[in-house]
Amino acid sequence: MMDQEVLSVFAKRLFDGEQWLTNQQVIWKGQMIESVKSAAMPLNGEMEIFDVLAPGFIDVHVNGGGGALFNHTPTIETLARMVAVHAQFGTVAMMPTLISDDYEIMSQAHHAVCQALEQTMAGILGMHYEGPYLNPIRKGVHNESKLRKPTEGKLATLLEVSRSGKLMVTLAPEQVPEGFIEWLVSQGVIVCIGHSAASYDQARRAVESGARGFTHLFNAMTPLVSREPGVVGAALQTDKPTWCGLIADGHHVHPASMRVAVAAKGCEHMLLVTDAIQSVGSEAKEMPFLGKKVLRSEGKVTTEDGTLAGSDLDMATAVRNTINLIGRTSTEALQMASLRPAEFLGIDQEFGRIKAGYRASIVALNTDFFVTATWIDGQKVWG
Template sequence: MSKVFAKRLFDGESWLTNQQVTLSGNVIESIMTVEVPSADAQSVDVLAPGFIDVHVNGGGGALFNHTPTLAALQRMVEVHAQYGTVAMMPTLISDDYEIMSQAHQTVCQALTENMGGILGLHYEGPYLNPVRKGVHNESKLRKPTEGKLADLLDVCRLSKLMVTLAPEQVPEDFIEWLTAEGAIVCIGHSAATYDQARQAVESGAKGFTHLFNAMTPLVSREPGVVGAALQTDKPTWCGLIADGHHVHPATMRVAIAAKGCEHMLLVTDAIQSVGSDEKEMAFLGKKVLRSNGRVTTEDGTLAGSDLDMATAVRNTVSLIGRTEAEALQMASLRPAEFLGIDKEFGRIKVGYRGSLVALTDDFFVEATWIDGQKVWG
């Protein structure tokens, strides 16, 4: 059992002051207002629900594609916990079936062993459009083979599986089949028309991977994937890489004005540079350069990001102009709602997971708890 006293506590909905939270096992046992904290309580400036990153490729020198192992997952969890992430969807960039299978087996093992911080698996590809491939290796992109893919869906039975795909690259009933199997389908790396993207949503797609990046833009007579993403008649969510490099702050402000904060998720798309001192690194057979908060190939193509969730939260306030509460929700409650785990994560509430982040008043991470255990700080 451990106790945390927060001068300010954000419970996922509201701000409270002078709150003492008791963690027991992997859950929150009690929350109470106190004038004087218990002698055994850790005092912090700000306590908030821990961050949930649904799009993270690596960290601390480990890229999941390069080493789809339990050790790599553990390294990613340890590194991103320093930045307030308590739960993640490790992401596999388009790769061969053998690598997909290894990643699938690894994540299934992690889930079976209840590895803290791992929620499931995110396949970003390989069913993407080469026209919008970004840094993905075109030789790895392909059309789906249901027999092989069916062998990679066990994660759905254990926890959460996301699949990012280009709807124009898959058979007509493919999205319906995937969602029926339990997968969360997201649209990304796509040259789809507005109508194609809307049809994908009608078929069950509920997310848009790194909004504005690697998708058809919103223009006057062709709304494109972006136009479909910003519609509000269907409950869809958009991932935002709020590093100031992937999307201009003004563009993010316009998108949030159209869609609303409640359907925006902060994501990192982080590669192995986060939590590492490396300036040059291998990335899917290419060399990647890290400079001024960006990671790019030698020709200047963005290769994921060098972003962490705490920085994304701060940027949402400073660059986009949202409130602290909105930024924290976009980092925790909104991804929890998107994944359907908001009865466990995204709030500081009795019975919820004890997965919390302690922050300074200027939102730098002081400590992180995953499932009731202090893992950093």
């Protein structure tokens, strides 16, 4: 076996996942970081020098990129395309997301992800089924004809991803039978509540049954109002460890609502997600989307009737928006993009920090938090 190459880079400022350090040299061998240490500014040509290094971003909700939508072409080639495109924006690991679809498409997507995991494709952690067990009342852009209740015996075969990777399922708790959430959790599934018309009590029971995520907080769920806290009210509770996905694009959620939610829940249980479709990394202004036409304009993507159809957001922009729109610190924003998703997925012993023994999955940024380079498992894939 060939010796693995030892690589090193220098950061004027380094965020290690917990604290900021200055003038740091990061050394890795193969996929893993060997050391992080203080060092003098290197001479020109000795090693690459970056303004900022931070743990690479983890996106648990991403539907496509670079002109490819996972639902349209649920193949390993699409997964590779998504990883390559989103690496430009600092994403080092993702949960490719399949929007509610027919069993045949779900099966093809499942096969593609299992194939990627078997090949240990860098950047693919598992998959996220967003549906089809959703409430038509809160369907959003999902095709109502694809929504259904979990009565089919075929479901178990789609859960094999959880044997070798991470598996998320977004569902409406009021649409599934009693005991279903507990069963999914027993199969290694991370259950998230979304596209739901559940009451506060129904959502709380789902959490007590093992659900621990809320998909795109505020969107496609019952709101928090005076006498019925709804799904949003359940999401913002802090007595049980749950996490909320936040699409910080300024279109899905008003900045004031985001500020209130983060203040209530705490940054440590907020995840920045993109919900990106194929527009990210593409120049197209119009594109097909699940049998409809989607229009891209001013940072958002909508159907012709104005319904939001996923997003045109990338993770680096989400980080900048968290700082500039929500008023959180760079520490909090970077953690919401890396360490918090890693904790949510249970992979924070590998991802979310730049420390010895962690994966060399790192993003380099300029002082305005635009991406200048990305490494996934020690390999430079952008910049």
